[in-house]
Amino acid sequence: MSSAPEPEASPTEGSTLPDPSPPAGGGGPKKKKLKAKQPKPPIPRTEDEIDSPSKQTLGMLAVIGIMTVCMWLFARGGCNYHPPKETRDPRKVDLIDLARDPKDAALELQQRWATKSFGGALELAKPPLIDELKKQQQACDANPQCAQEASTLRSKVQSVSVLLERDPLKATARVTTYGASATPEKYIVRLEREQQMWKAVSREVDDGSFKPRPPSAPAQRDGSMILRSGN
Numbered sequence: 001m002s003s004a005p006e007p008e009a010s011p012t013e014g015s016t017l018p019d020p021s022p023p024a025g026g027g028g029p030k031k032k033k034l035k036a037k038q039p040k041p042p043i044p045r046t047e048d049e050i051d052s053p054s055k056q057t058l059g060m061l062a063v064i065g066i067m068t069v070c071m072w073l074f075a076r077g078g079c080n081y082h083p084p085k086e087t088r089d090p091r092k093v094d095l096i097d098l099a100r101d102p103k104d105a106a107l108e109l110q111q112r113w114a115t116k117s118f119g120g121a122l123e124l125a126k127p128p129l130i131d132e133l134k135k136q137q138q139a140c141d142a143n144p145q146c147a148q149e150a151s152t153l154r155s156k157v158q159s160v161s162v163l164l165e166r167d168p169l170k171a172t173a174r175v176t177t178y179g180a181s182a183t184p185e186k187y188i189v190r191l192e193r194e195q196q197m198w199k200a201v202s203r204e205v206d207d208g209s210f211k212p213r214p215p216s217a218p219a220q221r222d223g224s225m226i227l228r229s230g231n
Contacts, residue, residue, distance in 0.1 A: 095123055095124075095197070096196055096197050098124075099124055099197035099198050099199065100196065100197060100198075101198070102163060102166060102171035102173060102191045102193075102198040103161050103162070103163040103171075103173055104161070105124055105191055105197065105198040105199065105200065106161050106173035106175050106189040106191060106198075106200060107159055107160070107161035107173075107175060108124060109121055109124040109125065109175075109189065109200050109203070110159050110161070110175040110177055110187060110189065110203070111157065111159045111177075112124070113133070113203070114153065114157050114159065114177045114180045114185070115150055115153045115154045115157050116140055116146060116149060116150035116153060117150065117154075118133050118134075118136055118137035118140060119137065121133055122134070122137075124199055124200060125199060125200050125201075126192060126194070126199045126200065126201045127201070128201070128202070129200055129201055129202055129203060132203075153179070153180060156179040157177060157178070157179040157180050158177070158178045158179055159175055159176065159177045159178070160175070160176045160178075161173050161174070161175045161176075162174045162175075162176075164188075164210070164212040165212040165213050168193070169192060169193050170190070170191070170192055170193070171190075171191045171192075171193075171198065172188065172189070172190050172191070172210075172212065173188075173189050173191065174186060174187070174188055174189075174206055174210075175187050175189055185205075186205070186206035187203050187204065187205060187206055188203070188204045188205075188206045188210050189202070189203050190202045190203075
């Protein structure tokens, strides 16, 4: 005995059925989120109500300023730190480095001579200039004011040297000194090579009569070019 099919349930009144057809554009219905509108703050009427800059902002600026000053102090102290075993005196330059070139040797000789450092000038001199330097050194030692004058001259005397002529063994330079007297002093210094350095043999006042020798022209070969062909 077969059972009869059950009748389909009919929708009751007041119920809604979902629409089987999908919405246009695909996807389900989109939910719109409504943002709640916040009320606008009241317009400040006094400076206390403005509160700008705030105490927090002022505090942070103060901290940054203090840290900047502290870092600057540490950096300055580190750069200027002076170890006990080191000195602040300038590096001592060897005599051979000062007199390796005749122009520099003449400049150093005149600078020492003008500041009454005759012992140092003797290191850059040769006979007969040594005799003249020794006489001036003896006169300076006999004068008690010479040492004070030398200390004053070291701070204001300056010299400039110009090389006038030079060959492998001899050279001549003009040295001008400023500050030793009211007017600049000019001297002609003649030098000779001594191994790897130059020393002065004479120093004369430059009266304008010295004329440097013209540079010698390079030797020219006579005859035309010779062409050789290899065999």
